[in-house]
Amino acid sequence: MISEITIKDEFWERYIDLIKNEMIPFQWDVLHDQGNITIDKERNDASIPSDKSHAIENFKIAAGQSKGHHYGWLFQDSDVYKWLESAANVYRIAQDEKLKEMMDEVVDLIEDAQEEDGYLSTFYQIEAPELKFRRLFESHELYCAGHLIEAAIAYQAATNDDRLIQVVEKLIRCIQNHFGSEKGKIHGTDGHQEIELALVKLYEVTQKEEYLELSKWFLEIRGQDPEFYQKQLDENRKIGLGKEHPFPINTVYYQAHKPVYEQEEAAGHAVRLVYMAAAMADVAYHTENKKMLTAAKRIWKNIVKKRMYITGGIGSTVLGEAFTFDYDLPNDTMYCETCASIGLMFFAKAMLKNEPDAEYAHVMERALYNTVISGMALDGKHFFYVNPLEVNPESSRLDPTKSHVKPTRPSWFGCACCPPNIARTLTSLEQYIYSEMNDTLYVNLFIYGSPRKG
Numbered sequence: 001m002i003s004e005i006t007i008k009d010e011f012w013e014r015y016i017d018l019i020k021n022e023m024i025p026f027q028w029d030v031l032h033d034q035g036n037i038t039i040d041k042e043r044n045d046a047s048i049p050s051d052k053s054h055a056i057e058n059f060k061i062a063a064g065q066s067k068g069h070h071y072g073w074l075f076q077d078s079d080v081y082k083w084l085e086s087a088a089n090v091y092r093i094a095q096d097e098k099l100k101e102m103m104d105e106v107v108d109l110i111e112d113a114q115e116e117d118g119y120l121s122t123f124y125q126i127e128a129p130e131l132k133f134r135r136l137f138e139s140h141e142l143y144c145a146g147h148l149i150e151a152a153i154a155y156q157a158a159t160n161d162d163r164l165i166q167v168v169e170k171l172i173r174c175i176q177n178h179f180g181s182e183k184g185k186i187h188g189t190d191g192h193q194e195i196e197l198a199l200v201k202l203y204e205v206t207q208k209e210e211y212l213e214l215s216k217w218f219l220e221i222r223g224q225d226p227e228f229y230q231k232q233l234d235e236n237r238k239i240g241l242g243k244e245h246p247f248p249i250n251t252v253y254y255q256a257h258k259p260v261y262e263q264e265e266a267a268g269h270a271v272r273l274v275y276m277a278a279a280m281a282d283v284a285y286h287t288e289n290k291k292m293l294t295a296a297k298r299i300w301k302n303i304v305k306k307r308m309y310i311t312g313g314i315g316s317t318v319l320g321e322a323f324t325f326d327y328d329l330p331n332d333t334m335y336c337e338t339c340a341s342i343g344l345m346f347f348a349k350a351m352l353k354n355e356p357d358a359e360y361a362h363v364m365e366r367a368l369y370n371t372v373i374s375g376m377a378l379d380g381k382h383f384f385y386v387n388p389l390e391v392n393p394e395s396s397r398l399d400p401t402k403s404h405v406k407p408t409r410p411s412w413f414g415c416a417c418c419p420p421n422i423a424r425t426l427t428s429l430e431q432y433i434y435s436e437m438n439d440t441l442y443v444n445l446f447i448y449g450s451p452r453k454g
Contacts, residue, residue: 004451004452005430005433005449005450005451005452006093006430006449006450006451006452007429007430007433007447007448007449008448008449008450009447009448009449012426012429012447015373015376015426016090016093016426016427016429018376018378018379018380019086019090019380019423019426019427020090020093020094020096020427021380022379022380022381023086023376023380023381023419023422023423024083024086024087024090024099024423026380026381027083027419027420027423028083028102030053030412030416031053031055031056031079031080031083032053032056032057033052033053033054033056033057052071053072053076053079053412053416054070054071054072054076055072055076055077055079055080056080056106056109057071058070058071058072058076058077058122058123058126059077059080059109059110059112059113059122060109060113061122061126062113062122062125062126063109063112063113064112065109065112069126069127070122070123070126070127072414073140073414073415074123074138074139074140075140075143075144075192075417076122076123077120077121077122077123077144077147077148078140078143078144078147078417079416079417079420080106080110081144081147081148081150081151082147082151082417082420082421082423082424083106083420083423084103084106084107084151084154084155085147085150085151085154085155085420085424086420086423086424086427087099087102087103088103088151088154088155088157088158088159089154089158089424089427089428090427091103091158091159092154092157092158093427100159103155103159107155107161107163107164110148110164110167111163111167113125114167114170114171117174117177118170118171118172118173118174118175119132119171119174120144120145120148120167120171121139121140121141121144121145124139124141128242130241131236131241131242133178133179133186134232134235134236134241134242135232135233135236135242136186136188136189136190136191136228136229136232137191137229137232137233137245137249137254138191139190139191140190140191140192141190142175142189142190142192142194142195142218143190143191143192143193143194143195144194145168145171145172145175145194145195145198146194146195146196146197146198146199147194147198148164148167148168148171149168149172149195149198149199149201149202150198150201150424151164152164152165152167152168152202153165153201153202153205154424154428156205165206168202172199172202172211172214175195175214176210176214179217179218180217181217187221187224187225187228188221188222188225188228188229188232189218189221189222190218191229191254191256191272192254192269192271192272192275193222193255193272193275193276193279194275195215195218196215196218196219196275196276196279196283197215197275197278197279197282197346197350199211199212199214199215199218200212200215200279200282200283200286203215203286204286212283212286212287215279215282215283216283216287216289219260219276219279219280219283219292220259220260220261222255222256222259222260222276223251223255223256223257223258223259223260223262223263224259226251226256226257226258228256229249229251229254229256230248230249233245233249250268250320252267252268253268253269253272253320253322254268254269254272255267255268255269255272255273255276260276260280260292260295261291261292261295262295263295263298263299264298264299264302265298265299265302265307265323265326266299266302266303266307266314266323267322267323268320268322268323269315269320269321269322270314270315270321270322270323270335270337270340270343271315271321271337271339271340271343271417273299273323273343274303274314274340274343274344274346274347275343275346277296277299277300277347278343278346278347278349278350279350280292280293280295280296280299280350281293281296281347281350281351281353281354282350282353284296284354285350285353285354293354296347296350296351297351300347300351300360302326303344304359304363306326306327307323307324307326307327307328307329308329308344308363309329309334309336309371309389311336311366311367311370311371311374311387311389312341312344312363312366312367312368312370312371313334313335313336313340313341313367313370313371313387313389314336314340314341314344315334315335315336315337315340316328316329316330316334316335316336317333317335318333318335318386318401318404321335321337321340322335331389331390332389332390332391332392332395332402332405333401333402333405334386334388334389334405335386335404336371336386336387336388336389337385337386337387337418338371338372338374338375338383338384338385338387338418338421338422339417339418339421340371341367341368341370341371341372341375341387342367342372342421342422342425344363344364344367345364345367345368345372345425345432348360348361348363348364348367349364349431349432349435349444352435352442352444353435353437355437356435356437356440356442360444361435361442361444361445364432364444364445365444365445368432368445370387371387372422372425372426373422373426374387375387375418375419375422376409376419376422377409381411382408382409382410382411383409383410383411383412383413383418383419383422384406384409384418385404385406385410385413385415385418386404386405386406388405388406388407391405391406391407393407429445429447430449432444432445433445433447433449
């Protein structure tokens with residue numbers, strides 16, 4: 001397999017060693033609320049947690065091992081899953097028993113936290129069990145499930161232990177029991193795409209067609225009813241569940257304003273968009289769905305020709321971490337979230353499965369060397385969420401419209417999606433170096449590697 005190589009490139013070995021020796025232990029401490037960190041309130045929002053991660057403790061509470069309330073974002077679980085995926089990637093490169101013990105501790109905890117019917121999302125288990133799958137515009141339940149799936153795949157590949165695969169298959173059965181076209185099931189999907197691309201990866205490992213079909217269904221149901229999220233809230237209100245949502249739901253932000261086959265431009269939240277588009281390209285490849293590939297290519301073209309910075313950064317506004325309109329690429333207020341560039345790499349990699357166009361590899365390389373690795377300092381303990389092109393420290397400090405643009409990298413974030421996303425991506429970089437089609441091997445990234453032993 002083309003991914004069965006070990007990177008021997010001096011430049012990239014330094015990053016992988018940094019993640020192994022500094023970043024993974026540092027993030028372990030953060031997730032356990034240990035160590036001395038300063039959490040940056042990245043978006044100047046008073047609702048952002050500001051003093052701890054609490055992510056591991058949330059699982060302990062859900063598992064009945066501890067008492068207390070959930071703390072952090074609705075998607076705090078995903079920080080743990082991405083840490084586990086990056087740790088598994090490192091363990092696969094160089095086995096280390098201490099790292100294995102750390103991973104197994106997390107796997108045990110996830111197993112204990114999962115409910116009998118397969119459900120797993122610590123916020124709703126702890127704080128609002130009556131709202132499971134009932135506030136999908138914001139819940140991130142399927143988003144977190146997707147990250148758990150990807151962690152399970154990496155963990156099995158590294159350890160040959162399928163315990164976490166069993167957890168995710170049980171979770172998927174729970175999801176299948178609640179979502180689908182049948183009467184009485186939910187005819188909609190999560191506000192944040194992620195499970196779609198994770199299900200394709202699980203299909204590639206297990207060859208179970210039901211996972212590919214479920215991914216395709218989640219893609220195709222999005223935007224079929226643009227009022228879906230609002231209808232969920234209205235139904236909750238009628239039966240006295242949940243809080244009111246004070247603003248109209250912006251369906252463009254969720255890429256739920258029209259079916260994916262009809263979407264022609266990069267719109268809404270940048271990370272969600274490229275995660276969705278990557279899944280579209282993957283599903284198109286495996287199902288030979290030319291219509292879906294055509295839609296993915298439209299989105300790709302709009303991004304790289306009209307809505308991407310020279311650095312490979314995407315998402316030009318802090319308001320919604322989103323795309324705006326063609327050629328609106330300001331240098332001093334840009335967003336260019338690290339996760340968005342990682343998602344753009346996902347998208348490029350998936351497109352390369354469908355056709356060997358050098359543009360996909362060029363964009364992947366541009367994002368990787370600019371707005372992905374710029375998201376991490378060379379100590380492995382400080383990070384950019386927003387990747388600036390132009391910084392005036394005084395403006396960042398005093399101008400509220402530029403407070404998201406940081407002159408230096410903070411040590412952690414209340415919304416900490418980016419640091420573990422960098423770790424899992426760079427420790428799986430061998431998967432991006434080559435692509436193959438028929439009997440031809442294509443070199444996407446000029447990175448030296450050798451066949452992996454064992």
